[in-house]
Amino acid sequence: MNKKTLLKLEYNKIIDLLTEQASSFSGKERCRRLKPKTNLAEITLMQEETAAAFTRIVKKGRPSFGGSNPVGESLKRLEIGAALGSGELLRICKLLETAGRAKAYGRHENNDDSSDCLDPLFDQLEPLTLLTTEIRRCILEEDEISDDASSTLKQIRRSMNQINDKVHSTLSSLVNGSLRTYLQDPIITMRGDRYCIPVKAEYRSQVSGLIHDQSATGSTLFIEPMAVVKLNNDLKELYAKEQEEIQIILARLSADTADYVDAIRTDYQIMTDLDFIFARGSLALNMNASKPILNTEGRIHIREGRHPLLDKRKVVPITLTLGDTFDLLIVTGPNTGGKTVSLKTVGLFTLMGQAGLHIPALDRSELAVFENVYADIGDEQSIEQSLSTFSSHMTNIVSFLKHVDERSLVLFDELGAGTDPTEGAALAIAILSHLHQKGIRTMATTHYSELKVYALSTPGVENACCEFDLETLAPTYHLLIGIPGKSNAFAIAGKLGLPDYIIEDAKTHLTEQDESFEDLLTDLETSKRTIQKEQEEIASYKRELERLKAEARQKQEKLEAQKERILKEANEKAHAILADAKETADETMRNFHKFGKANISAAEMEKEREKLRQKMAATASKSQLGDTKPHRQHKPGDFKLGESVKVLSMNLTGTVTSLPDSRGNVTVQMGILRSQVHISDLEIIEEAPSYSAKQMKRTSKGKMRMGKSFSVSPEINLLGKTVDEAIAELDKYLDDAYLAHLSSVRVVHGKGTGALRSGIHTYLRRQKHVKSFRLGAFGEGDAGVTIVEFK
Template identity: 65%
Template sequence: MNEKVLKTLEYDKITARLAELAGSPLAKAHCLELKPSSDLYEIQAAQRETSDALSRLLRKGSLSFSGITDVRGILKRLEIGSILGTDELLRLCKLLEVCARVKAYSRRETEEESRDSLDDIFDALQPLTPVSSEIRRCIVSENELSDDASPVLFKLRRSMRHTNDKVHAQLTSMVNGSVRTYLQDAVITMRNGRYCIPVKAEHRGQVPGMIHDQSSTGSTLFVEPMAVVKLNNELRELELKEEREIEVILSNLSALAAAETEALSEDLTFLTQLDIIFARAQLSRSYNGSEPVFNTEGRIHIKKGRHPLLDKKSVVPIDIRLGTDFQLLIITGPNTGGKTVSLKTVGLFTLMGQAGLHIPAFDGSELAVFEEVFADIGDEQSIEQSLSTFSSHMKTIVSILEQASENSLVLFDELGAGTDPTEGAALAISILSNLHRRGARTMATTHYSELKVFALSTPGVENGCCEFDVETLRPTYRLLIGVPGKSNAFAISSKLGLSDEIIEEAKTHLSEQDESFEDLITSLENSRVTIEREREEIDRYKQEIHSLKQRLEQKQDKLENSREDILRKAREEARAILQDAKDYADTTIRNFNKFGKENISAKEMEKERERLRKKLSGVEKNLTLKAEKKPKKELSAKDLKIGDGVKVLSMNLKGTVSTLPNSKGNLYVQMGILRSQVNIKDLELLDEPDITGPGVSKSGGGSGKIKMSKSASVGMELNLLGKTVDEAIAELDKYLDDAYLAHMPSVRIVHGKGTGALRKGVHNYLRRNKHVKSFRLGEFGEGDAGVTIVEFRQ
């Protein structure tokens, strides 16, 4: 791709933004040098990497590459056997630590996450944790090694501290003792790596020792007292040993890193590559970009494209097509209408896309792969070369015509301007025709009416215009393809205050052909506006119809669901009624069989038959449709008294009033073994005296009939303690019948230990009862021999 077009279309500003988002200096340099590719496979691979990196950014957050430096020189030194310094080893350590952080970022949160185009790069990273950990353990900072870097260094530094303390103690004793009067200041100082004290020059003989320095005036001598010379010598020897040990440690660390130079070099390469890819992803996120679809047939279809260098809050998106029905697009219209921005948007999108960058446009936007992009945009007048505006443009055009082919994208701004309009228009038509015959995809802006006619009359050439609102004298920046634009010079001049007389005179200078052509364009523009309004109205109607259809479908679905719920509840109720009738029939058959064996009187059998008839009548009533109920009377607190029979509507259960309503209308109702608080509005007073509580009778009217299911009244245990054998057997017989009807799997009979007579009587009865499958004495924790566990047949 030629360098001139990169500057003309401001591609360098995009790469500068990209470099700012990279984390390492090496990646920043590569971003600035990023060039568009013309290889379709390479472009698609780069686009895929950008998309995958953007997906990871949105899912996991940002990834930092700070800490990576260019260590290629350090690796070269390792290859030739050099010993690295602490700062160089730390740079290698930081590289490996970044590598470990990036590797951790790449790990999947779930096994269901599929692999993407970046996984191979992430997998190739080698954090070399043992190497980085060893460097970090030994080196504290660029100027300091850790005491624990080696056992020898640890002992040396401990000895140095001990010796240093002895020197300080000795000197402190002297400074605060006998030689205090001979000193210039009561301080301990360092000269040439030796501890000294400042002695006045006139008292030199009073403090024996070695002179290492003197003040600028000569009044102070820095003397190393003889008492500490030996200690200072020891300290200096230890320092030399420390330096040698540090060299050994650095040599070992360098050898450790030298064994991994190839892995370190690969880590640097892969991390730089990932840094650039994630910088592309961050750039895409900054302007809400999308991955374009590429083709090699020269098709361009940009949907709602926004120039990336314009303010994204104010830029107007444009739709551009080229290379499908037409290969040459001529854009006309007034100045400041957005024609040049449209050209630059197409050119810059092409360069960005072929460099692996996303474009700020809607998903599904399509770009073509071009081997070259040419652009003649802007005024390149040169005073030094004595070139006029026309000459400078023509020089660029000549260069374009020499290189353009069917695999080129060519952009012209104000083609043919800067010279006589008639000749300029003719020259522009000739240039465009030449490029059109070559098959190059071309876009050109112009004011010449001749080019509008050329577009209307030439196959494969299309007019376009940037919309302009004459009423407000402002462009809308919308690009309209298929409609030639008007310059609107007369209308704009009139709005700006030019007198009608001058405008009318100007119109007389127009030829009849020019005037009719302008009228035709005006008519086309008016028709376009009308069609667009009608289309918007049709779209609005379509949306309303779609909304109504959705609401109707939702209502239909709701009705279907309600119907299914009603049918399901009806089936469940019918099944429950039938099951109840079946269970009752089974019980009745068993009773009649028992009557036959035990010689029960005919009177008792008739009573049982009557009870069965009533039960079946009740079942039939439940299976038939209930008559529509009259609206229930609203109850008040004075309508209720304790013991009244009521029906709880929300539960469809009958019960008795246990308490009177409070100020909020809440009261307690006993429904079988269930006692619940309900509101008076949820109650219906029953006319019948029947109740649902166990063993409760209505006052004032004899005993009430108990309407309560067996399962609600039978407990899991029968207590026979204190009863005779005959009393116990009678109660046990009734209890077992009730428990069996309630479909209990097992029950617990409490008879106690005592003499064992009651237990024996219970066991004898259980052996004869045909409903009992088995029985056993209780185990530890169940009551031992004082309890019998009975299991029923199912």
């Protein structure tokens, strides 16, 4: 890949961002060495690895590979039989521990059986847990070996501690006893590896011992008393034995580690690879990037791509196509309008995609794999370019025109600028025609109108422009494919305050053909904007229609499920009621035969009849499946002779022929049947209501017609409706029921989540003609029904 192109397109800055995501030294080195590939299979594998790492990071977070430090030199020493120091062993141990954590991270959860291309890498990791456990047991820190590393070391250190205690005890007794007056300070100090006491120089003869040091002034001598000389000698000897035992321990650990050199080296390589892969995944996450589709047909289709080095909160996405119906794209428009950014975005996306990196664009963006990318992009744009600048650009162009082929991508920024406009435009057209004839994918930016005409008149060449807002004199940075850019020089000059007469004079110097061409560009740009806006509105309508269809489908499925459940419950209740009815009928027949054969008293017969009546009443309450309406409990004083009543247990109507006795029983004549019934089993039948003139309607023929309120049902079913639908229907129903003089009604809303019930209760609290309301009791529908009483 052309090195100058990598620099011009700022590929190195992407690599810097990638390197920051790696956590190990070797991983960072892999990132720094990353270059775009040209083999499609290799690129595809890298893209899949990046996608797998991206997915894992989103699900489980970013793993750390910071412990995988280079251990290659240590492994070479182990291979030749050398012993490692404690620091080297700890670094190997840390590498293996990091491998263990990485392997645990790589395992899939119990409910997640999805696999990806990273599974083989995680599976190859060998944490060598026994080895790391042994190293950690023996080596506490880089300069500290554990007492438990060996029994010999433990015994040596125990002896050293005992001698240390004796030395301190002996010296403490001397310092605080007989030698106290001879000392500079009552302390115990160390000189070399020997315990000493600070003795005043004038008392040297009073303290027997070995002089190890003296102060700078000579007034203090550091003497090792003879009483501890032997103890210090023993201590020094034990120290030498300790160091010898430590070397034995390190040699043993090194020999154990040498058995796994190949596994450790493999772990290190895999950890480096994983760190490199997850750095790519982290960069994709930070950029909100996606995996591109790759091809070798030279086809590029970027969907709302954002330049990765610009602020993602401010950058305007571009949508661009190249290499499908046309292989040469000419982008025109005013300065600072985003032409160079669009050019660099295409080139940088191509390099990133071929390096296995995701690109910050929408899914299903497509990139082509090129053998080489050539770019001639100036760092600055100026209308005062010198000949030397033109020469440098031409030198660059000539250098790569010798090598370009159909597997190359060529990018020009302000092609032909810096020289006479007529000659520059002619030269630019000649260069672009040469590349177009060879079928080379090319993108160029320019100010020249001649190139706009060339693109309009040449098959396989397309115009594009960066949109410009004349009201604000600012570019919008939107790239419009198929429309050449307008210069807008007169409009910009006028907005900036140039007198109108100068602008009008300038227009006289334009040919009629030039004016017509500029007007055509304006019409094309306006039409393009209108079409794009309409397409966006159509797409929005489609999305809304899909959403409404989905909601309707969900509601229909919910209603079907409720219908099936209600039918099932009704069938089960009906079956149970039929079974109870059959049992009651069988028992009645048995009692009838028994009473006919035996001499049974009337009291016993009445007792049996009362039991049967109660059972029938209970069965009837079950059979009403939510249709029952609670009757008012009457007092004995409510009943009058001749009053019409309904016997609930028999579902018969009759007339009261005797007032209630002391036990609450009344005699009721029901046709030819005359029976004593308790008042709790009776309901007084109200007289037919008298209706007001408002409730009557007169037809055109002068006849009176009853209003529809006379046929109002005592129940309304709101199952399956939304709160708004239910309230609208309930409001009209309550008005009709109230006008029909119904004392109470039943509102069936079901249990469900309780949202419909809550909405209905909130509405009922605000109704002035509602006296009270309550949930249904057992047998009335329970919490699935609300009983409403009117004033």
